[in-house]
Amino acid sequence: MSELGSRQRVSFWGVLSIFILGGIIYVLVERGYFLLLYALAIGALCLFLIVVAFDIGLDRTGREE
Numbered sequence: 001m002s003e004l005g006s007r008q009r010v011s012f013w014g015v016l017s018i019f020i021l022g023g024i025i026y027v028l029v030e031r032g033y034f035l036l037l038y039a040l041a042i043g044a045l046c047l048f049l050i051v052v053a054f055d056i057g058l059d060r061t062g063r064e065e
Contacts, residue, residue: 025037
Protein backbone atom coordinates (compact mmCIF):
# COMPACT_ATOMS: atom_id res chain seq x y z
CA MET A 1 0.00 0.00 0.00
CA SER A 2 1.39 3.38 -0.94
CA GLU A 3 2.01 5.81 1.84
CA LEU A 4 0.10 9.05 1.87
CA GLY A 5 2.59 11.85 2.33
CA SER A 6 1.73 15.02 4.13
CA ARG A 7 -0.22 17.14 1.72
CA GLN A 8 0.57 20.81 1.58
CA ARG A 9 -2.63 22.78 2.02
CA VAL A 10 -1.33 26.19 0.99
CA SER A 11 0.63 26.61 -2.22
CA PHE A 12 3.43 29.16 -2.28
CA TRP A 13 2.53 30.18 -5.82
CA GLY A 14 -1.15 30.46 -4.89
CA VAL A 15 -0.40 32.80 -2.00
CA LEU A 16 2.06 34.80 -4.12
CA SER A 17 -0.47 35.21 -6.93
CA ILE A 18 -3.14 36.39 -4.46
CA PHE A 19 -0.75 39.03 -3.09
CA ILE A 20 0.21 40.16 -6.60
CA LEU A 21 -3.44 40.37 -7.65
CA GLY A 22 -4.26 42.29 -4.48
CA GLY A 23 -1.40 44.69 -5.16
CA ILE A 24 -2.59 45.32 -8.71
CA ILE A 25 -6.14 45.98 -7.49
CA TYR A 26 -4.83 48.31 -4.76
CA VAL A 27 -2.81 50.34 -7.27
CA LEU A 28 -5.74 50.59 -9.69
CA VAL A 29 -8.08 51.78 -6.93
CA GLU A 30 -5.56 54.30 -5.58
CA ARG A 31 -4.99 55.83 -9.02
CA GLY A 32 -8.71 55.96 -9.82
CA TYR A 33 -8.78 53.49 -12.71
CA PHE A 34 -12.24 52.22 -11.79
CA LEU A 35 -13.39 51.68 -15.37
CA LEU A 36 -10.35 49.52 -16.12
CA LEU A 37 -10.91 47.60 -12.90
CA TYR A 38 -14.57 47.08 -13.85
CA ALA A 39 -13.62 45.83 -17.32
CA LEU A 40 -11.06 43.40 -15.86
CA ALA A 41 -13.63 42.10 -13.37
CA ILE A 42 -16.19 41.54 -16.14
CA GLY A 43 -13.59 39.72 -18.24
CA ALA A 44 -12.58 37.50 -15.32
CA LEU A 45 -16.22 36.69 -14.57
CA CYS A 46 -16.90 35.79 -18.22
CA LEU A 47 -13.82 33.57 -18.34
CA PHE A 48 -14.86 31.84 -15.10
CA LEU A 49 -18.39 31.20 -16.41
CA ILE A 50 -17.04 29.82 -19.71
CA VAL A 51 -14.75 27.42 -17.83
CA VAL A 52 -17.62 26.27 -15.58
CA ALA A 53 -19.99 25.82 -18.53
CA PHE A 54 -17.37 23.80 -20.42
CA ASP A 55 -16.68 21.65 -17.36
CA ILE A 56 -20.39 20.91 -16.84
CA GLY A 57 -20.76 19.82 -20.47
CA LEU A 58 -18.21 17.00 -20.19
CA ASP A 59 -18.58 13.68 -18.42
CA ARG A 60 -15.77 11.90 -16.58
CA THR A 61 -14.30 10.39 -19.75
CA GLY A 62 -13.99 13.77 -21.47
CA ARG A 63 -16.77 13.18 -23.98
CA GLU A 64 -19.80 15.40 -24.41
CA GLU A 65 -22.92 14.29 -22.59
